[in-house]
Amino acid sequence: MGWYALTNNAPWLTLVLVVPLAGALLVALVPSMARRAVKQLGVLTAGATLLLVLLVIGGFQHGVGNLRFQFEEVRQWIPGVGISYHLGVDGLSLFLLGLNALLFLLAIAVADPATPRFKQFVLLLLILEAATAGVLLSLDLILFYVFWEAMLVPLYFLIGAWGEGRRVYAAFKFLIYTVVGSFAMLVAILAVAAISFSQTGQLTFDWPALVAHPASGLAHLPLGLTVGVQQLLFLGFGLAFAIKMPLFPLHTWLPPAYTASPIPVLIVFAGLVSKLGAYGFIRFNLALFPDAAHSLGPFLAVLATIGILYGAFMALVQTDLKRLVAYASMSHLGFIGLGIFTGNLLGIEGALVQMVNHGVIIAALFLIVAMIERRTGTRERAQLRGLATGTPLFAALFLLVSLAALGLPGLNGFVGEFLIMLGAWSAFLPLAVAAGIGVILAAWYVLRMYQGAFQDGPVEPTGFGEMRATDVGVLAPLLALMVLIGISPAFFPAAVEATVKALPVLTR
Amino acid sequence: MTIDLNGIGIDYTAILPELVVAGTMIVVLFLELFVPPGRRNVLAAVTVLGLIAALVANVPLWGQNRVAFAGTVTGDSLAAFFNVVLIGVAILTAVISPRYLRALQLDYGEYYILLLGATLGMMLLAAATSLMTIFLGIELLSICLYVLCGFARAQLRSQESALKYLLLGGFATGFLLYGMALIYGATGSTTLRGIAAFSTAEASGNVLLLLGIGFLSIGLAFKASAAPFHMWTPDVYEGAPTIVTTFMSVATKSAAFAAIGRVFIATFPAIANRWYIPLALIAVLSLAVGNLVAITQDNLKRMLAYSGIAHAGFILLGILPGTAEGFGATLFYVAAYAVMNFGAFAVVTSIGAAGEQTADISYWRGLFYRRPFLATVMTIFLLSLAGIPPTVGFFAKLFVFKALVTSQIWLPLAVAIIMTIVSFYYYLRVIVVMLAVPAEGIAVKERVGASMGTVLAVSAAGTMILGIFPSFVLDWATRAASLHL
Numbered sequence A: 001m002g003w004y005a006l007t008n009n010a011p012w013l014t015l016v017l018v019v020p021l022a023g024a025l026l027v028a029l030v031p032s033m034a035r036r037a038v039k040q041l042g043v044l045t046a047g048a049t050l051l052l053v054l055l056v057i058g059g060f061q062h063g064v065g066n067l068r069f070q071f072e073e074v075r076q077w078i079p080g081v082g083i084s085y086h087l088g089v090d091g092l093s094l095f096l097l098g099l100n101a102l103l104f105l106l107a108i109a110v111a112d113p114a115t116p117r118f119k120q121f122v123l124l125l126l127i128l129e130a131a132t133a134g135v136l137l138s139l140d141l142i143l144f145y146v147f148w149e150a151m152l153v154p155l156y157f158l159i160g161a162w163g164e165g166r167r168v169y170a171a172f173k174f175l176i177y178t179v180v181g182s183f184a185m186l187v188a189i190l191a192v193a194a195i196s197f198s199q200t201g202q203l204t205f206d207w208p209a210l211v212a213h214p215a216s217g218l219a220h221l222p223l224g225l226t227v228g229v230q231q232l233l234f235l236g237f238g239l240a241f242a243i244k245m246p247l248f249p250l251h252t253w254l255p256p257a258y259t260a261s262p263i264p265v266l267i268v269f270a271g272l273v274s275k276l277g278a279y280g281f282i283r284f285n286l287a288l289f290p291d292a293a294h295s296l297g298p299f300l301a302v303l304a305t306i307g308i309l310y311g312a313f314m315a316l317v318q319t320d321l322k323r324l325v326a327y328a329s330m331s332h333l334g335f336i337g338l339g340i341f342t343g344n345l346l347g348i349e350g351a352l353v354q355m356v357n358h359g360v361i362i363a364a365l366f367l368i369v370a371m372i373e374r375r376t377g378t379r380e381r382a383q384l385r386g387l388a389t390g391t392p393l394f395a396a397l398f399l400l401v402s403l404a405a406l407g408l409p410g411l412n413g414f415v416g417e418f419l420i421m422l423g424a425w426s427a428f429l430p431l432a433v434a435a436g437i438g439v440i441l442a443a444w445y446v447l448r449m450y451q452g453a454f455q456d457g458p459v460e461p462t463g464f465g466e467m468r469a470t471d472v473g474v475l476a477p478l479l480a481l482m483v484l485i486g487i488s489p490a491f492f493p494a495a496v497e498a499t500v501k502a503l504p505v506l507t508r
Numbered sequence B: 001m002t003i004d005l006n007g008i009g010i011d012y013t014a015i016l017p018e019l020v021v022a023g024t025m026i027v028v029l030f031l032e033l034f035v036p037p038g039r040r041n042v043l044a045a046v047t048v049l050g051l052i053a054a055l056v057a058n059v060p061l062w063g064q065n066r067v068a069f070a071g072t073v074t075g076d077s078l079a080a081f082f083n084v085v086l087i088g089v090a091i092l093t094a095v096i097s098p099r100y101l102r103a104l105q106l107d108y109g110e111y112y113i114l115l116l117g118a119t120l121g122m123m124l125l126a127a128a129t130s131l132m133t134i135f136l137g138i139e140l141l142s143i144c145l146y147v148l149c150g151f152a153r154a155q156l157r158s159q160e161s162a163l164k165y166l167l168l169g170g171f172a173t174g175f176l177l178y179g180m181a182l183i184y185g186a187t188g189s190t191t192l193r194g195i196a197a198f199s200t201a202e203a204s205g206n207v208l209l210l211l212g213i214g215f216l217s218i219g220l221a222f223k224a225s226a227a228p229f230h231m232w233t234p235d236v237y238e239g240a241p242t243i244v245t246t247f248m249s250v251a252t253k254s255a256a257f258a259a260i261g262r263v264f265i266a267t268f269p270a271i272a273n274r275w276y277i278p279l280a281l282i283a284v285l286s287l288a289v290g291n292l293v294a295i296t297q298d299n300l301k302r303m304l305a306y307s308g309i310a311h312a313g314f315i316l317l318g319i320l321p322g323t324a325e326g327f328g329a330t331l332f333y334v335a336a337y338a339v340m341n342f343g344a345f346a347v348v349t350s351i352g353a354a355g356e357q358t359a360d361i362s363y364w365r366g367l368f369y370r371r372p373f374l375a376t377v378m379t380i381f382l383l384s385l386a387g388i389p390p391t392v393g394f395f396a397k398l399f400v401f402k403a404l405v406t407s408q409i410w411l412p413l414a415v416a417i418i419m420t421i422v423s424f425y426y427y428l429r430v431i432v433v434m435l436a437v438p439a440e441g442i443a444v445k446e447r448v449g450a451s452m453g454t455v456l457a458v459s460a461a462g463t464m465i466l467g468i469f470p471s472f473v474l475d476w477a478t479r480a481a482s483l484h485l
Helices: A012-029 A035-059 A063-067 A091-110 A118-137 A141-162 A167-200 A207-211 A227-244 A254-260 A263-288 A290-317 A321-342 A345-376 A392-405 A412-427 A429-454 A469-487 A491-501 B012-034 B041-056 B077-103 B110-127 B131-149 B156-187 B192-198 B201-205 B207-223 B232-239 B242-267 B272-295 B300-319 B324-352 B372-386 B392-406 B410-435 B450-468 B471-481
Strands: A070-078 A083-089 B002-005 B008-011 B065-068 B073-076
Touching: A012 A035, A012 A070, A012 A083, A012 A091, A012 A118, A035 A091, A035 A118, A070 B471, A083 A091, A083 A118, A083 A141, A091 A118, A091 A263, A091 A345, A091 A469, A091 A491, A118 A141, A118 A263, A141 A167, A141 A207, A141 A263, A141 B392, A141 B410, A167 A207, A167 A227, A167 A254, A167 B392, A167 B410, A207 A263, A227 A263, A227 A290, A254 A263, A254 A321, A263 A290, A263 A321, A263 A345, A290 A321, A290 A412, A290 A429, A321 A345, A321 A412, A321 A429, A345 A392, A345 A412, A345 A469, A345 A491, A392 A412, A392 A429, A392 A469, A412 A429, A412 A469, A469 A491, B008 B012, B008 B065, B012 B041, B012 B065, B012 B073, B012 B077, B012 B110, B041 B077, B041 B110, B073 B077, B073 B110, B077 B110, B077 B242, B077 B324, B077 B450, B077 B471, B110 B131, B110 B242, B131 B156, B131 B207, B131 B242, B156 B192, B156 B207, B156 B232, B192 B242, B201 B207, B207 B242, B207 B272, B232 B242, B232 B300, B242 B272, B242 B300, B242 B324, B272 B300, B272 B410, B300 B324, B300 B392, B300 B410, B324 B372, B324 B392, B324 B450, B324 B471, B372 B392, B372 B410, B372 B450, B392 B410, B392 B450
Parallel strands: none
Antiparallel strands: A070 A083, B002 B008, B065 B073
């Protein structure tokens, strides 16, 4: 049951894609000099999208209802080749969709209209929003691939043209990694369709049709493949997702890309795009190749755990706050990966919850880093000291975000991490212990960042200003989510549980 | 309007588009005598109008199978499909020509006559169902292009380009003719229909016929610039005036594939086991050579030349299954290639209007900051050439892959996949260079111009729109591909 029933006659999900694109078109028509108008239009568009998504979330039927996709739209796209325009949401994508709309609104809201070529900047952000929403909503493999690749170009330009430092190098590295990974996925997609074609005589790229495959003979044993073939296809899809996440050792594009990204881009990049890799693992790898997920799970879980520790250690030695948060993000993504590869209900549920939580926390952290940098002109940990003096509100909010980031019970970060640890405990005990060390390290680098910059001695540099109303306004929705999810931790799992339980990896 | 002449059905409707283009050519020929040198835009305008009329003249051919002139030409959906592509490319070329020609002081009326002549030859090649008309088409298009390549008479590179093309082209024509003679000797017929009737499975041991097919293929592969008959391509493309390269890189290749389709899929399906392996080798070799050598090119025109060789390999892959589905993928690829490659070369042309050294990649550094429009559309074309959605190049590759998968042709598919990954490097490299910090000392050059701007916008929009709604072109391509002689 949902909070209310939304009429099924309106193409809600198509609207979620169309509104940002229409906004982008309007932005394109505004003269470049009208920077404020561009920003207002951008915020308005992203706000309208968020309202639309909230409407969908409210109308989503929980419980048994979310076993199937909701707000489904199926239209023929390229009928000759079995490609359809198939959209739908279920427990896996619902909250990420909300996160998507929220983070893009914040990103555009904090974007500085004085940015050079500001109009193109907002335009690309809006196109990116449509692409990421498309990735979450697509239920056709080719449609998914198209949206997946459509993210690439705006992101490339957002980093390459508006970034700082070695932006072109960072953008190129990101581009090459992603393109190669995605192409491996395309080949795997074609192979899945070809295998299904050879078994049923019907060419389709439709996710529901492939997952509940008639040729398998058994319900939810997709494609009826041997483990060997499944592993190969699993790795084909997995390469694209592992690069996006990124999973150790495919992470080397991340530090330059995150360092170069401007803050508004970073909010959606670290907050959302990285999660799409994890989402892809759950949506496609765990559903299409459950046996491979079980056989390769331990191996990938080890990689994810290495990522947790590697990210945490790297975060410890960073002196630049932006890089520190970037590595912290990688460490947290490792937790999400670990949860996914446990292959059990708790782990996957925890990963899903943590995906939303991490998006909220990392966006808030980057926002705060940006606020500090704007006030002091530096992100160097060594040059910041005792900033809490005279800015109690700033200090309090930063502390709250820090505590959420290190997983304090009562705040949102704890919920996902705890579920993941429970799942990992029953699946791979040694990895759970190692991940526990990651939690301790997180407390270390997060608190050191907070204490170093805000306590610890006299104010340096001086003239550090208190949070303004706009700053608080931007952080408010994120802080509210941290507290809300933290105090009613059962909310998310209840919403996603039915969907996760139906995943082939759990039912095989 | 069928006129029965001595029992030979002469159906002028079947070659109506060709007739319109030939008529336009004659009109421009005479008009050129009276138009003063400063007013040569009139010639371009007449050319465009004539080509538009020719485009409309294709309507009666769709869904038809009008065999005319004793079976030597056929006006069918396939011919109409290629006519639309070829005429479309010719129109876009004619629209952007005046400005470019004036900039290089090449504004002579012969240009439009030769352009129309080459288009006519290509259209004839697409409709040809006899060895005679195939030869006629190839010669007509080749001779016009030889002259066009050397059109910048004062430039040594242009002269060299024309001479190379002429000598090697003449050599290839020799192979072509020899092959035709052998096929005629083996089958006793010059029409494809007659040859097809002879070429049953029993004929697969006929050495004369097989040799003939081999030589004929060399001649056609030369025109399609498929490896190992590609050697002329980079030099000729680089030396010729860029506007000519833009036209020929797209149109010649398309026309050659029309003939290859008619020969292999419609005429020799029964002995497919004989031509499959050589054709597969040519395709695989084109993919490998084109993509691997393109990596090392620092000149955009040469890079696009090698990329064109690679795309020829992709287009040939669609022929391999010998099915209507595969050929449909080929046709879709041809149309996609026409849009995106034309666009890419048109950008090079636009930049080259300032001088011919601008094809070097170092000149493109920081193009995004100097010429944002050109850099943006170039990005779209390059992404499409690389096969990244949502552009038409993605679906072109996807449909070819799918045809290979359903026909279970694995080895060439594997090569195609690996080479696609390789190709990402050199296409994306240009995008990266355009975004790099601009070098000092290159001033902002002239603006794009209305005609070029429109053509580029149309090509870019076509690349994107077909990348989102490929269905209707695929539909046309599939129907055009169901050949009947």
